[in-house]
Amino acid sequence: MLGRVNHIAIAVPDLTAATASYRDTLGAKVSQAQALPEHGVTVVFVELENTKVELLEPLGDASPIAAFLEKNPSGGMHHICYEVADILAARDQLSASGARVLGSGDPKIGAHGKPVLFLHPKDFFGTLIELEQV
Amino acid sequence: MLGRVNHIAIAVPDLTAATASYRDTLGAKVSQAQALPEHGVTVVFVELENTKVELLEPLGDASPIAAFLEKNPSGGMHHICYEVADILAARDQLSASGARVLGSGDPKIGAHGKPVLFLHPKDFFGTLIELEQV
Numbered sequence: 001m002l003g004r005v006n007h008i009a010i011a012v013p014d015l016t017a018a019t020a021s022y023r024d025t026l027g028a029k030v031s032q033a034q035a036l037p038e039h040g041v042t043v044v045f046v047e048l049e050n051t052k053v054e055l056l057e058p059l060g061d062a063s064p065i066a067a068f069l070e071k072n073p074s075g076g077m078h079h080i081c082y083e084v085a086d087i088l089a090a091r092d093q094l095s096a097s098g099a100r101v102l103g104s105g106d107p108k109i110g111a112h113g114k115p116v117l118f119l120h121p122k123d124f125f126g127t128l129i130e131l132e133q134v
Numbered sequence: 135m136l137g138r139v140n141h142i143a144i145a146v147p148d149l150t151a152a153t154a155s156y157r158d159t160l161g162a163k164v165s166q167a168q169a170l171p172e173h174g175v176t177v178v179f180v181e182l183e184n185t186k187v188e189l190l191e192p193l194g195d196a197s198p199i200a201a202f203l204e205k206n207p208s209g210g211m212h213h214i215c216y217e218v219a220d221i222l223a224a225r226d227q228l229s230a231s232g233a234r235v236l237g238s239g240d241p242k243i244g245a246h247g248k249p250v251l252f253l254h255p256k257d258f259f260g261t262l263i264e265l266e267q268v
Contacts, residue, residue: 001160001161001162002160002161002162002182003182003183004182004183004184005139005142005182005184005185005187008139008142008214010259010260010261012259012260013259014259017259018259021257021258021259024231025228025231025233025257026135026136026216026228026258026263027135027136027227028135028136046136048136048137048138048139048216049137049138050138050139050184050185051139051184051185053139053214055259072260074255074256074259074260075259075260075261076211076255076259076260076261077210077211077214077260077261080142080187080211082160082182093161094159094160097158097159099159121208121210122208123155123159124155124160125144125146125147125148125151125152125155125189125208125209125210126144126146126206126208126209126210126211127144127209127210127211129160
């Protein structure tokens with residue numbers, strides 16, 4: 001089921017500072033910041049050779065990463081996104097095995113404009129997993 | 135400085151159960167478990183198309199992931215490992231920029247038999263970063 005690691009998402013309290021750190025201290029290629037109000041985050045892409053890191057800062061009053069940053073004020077790794085070929089088939093297989101899909105269970109259009117689902121971290125040893133159909 | 139994402143490390147309290155979950159529920163290719171007593175962990179490699187996830191379970195009395203699992207009993211994402219071409223040059227550049235290298239500052243031989251360093255998570259927004267010379 002799992003294809004490529006599409007990205008590793010890192011929640012940060014200060015996107016400007018984090019971007020400077022990855023660009024200047026770690027010498028990585030970083031994108032411009034993109035506000036995604038419908039997803040409640042502003043994102044910067046850190047382009048690595050084989051995948052990317054997404055630095056996420058909360059945007060708006062109902063950001064999905066606000067609670068995480070309350071618990072982890074310095075920031076931290078938030079989720080891993082894996083690519084899947086068929087997200088409905090993946091969902092049905094996961095549900096049949098007892099794994100919990102967050103929300104309604106229907107894929108939503110994610111930050112890259114593609115269908116995504118999130119899996120309950122309690123079913124995967126504390127790791128929040130995003131699946132994205134590519 | 136940063137090359138490929140070599141791996142994403144996930145600490146788990148029960149490696150057998152976590153391996154079954156990634157293999158059977160998520161349909162990923164997983165390795166046999168390898169005990170690495172000199173590193174205080176037992177590891178299973180989850181092979182993705184472009185990188186790998188390493189599932190880590192504590193081994194022995196002085197495991198470097200024991201404290202993390204005390205704080206996160208269900209498990210969770212522990213660190214990201216990036217490849218670098220020259221670990222001494224990377225260290226010197228990082229130190230000059232004020233980033234803290236953990237331990238003595240001298241690279242150690244990591245779990246893959248290559249020189250590694252860890253960077254202080256407080257300097258990188260809560261993310262523990264490993265650098266591995268490839």
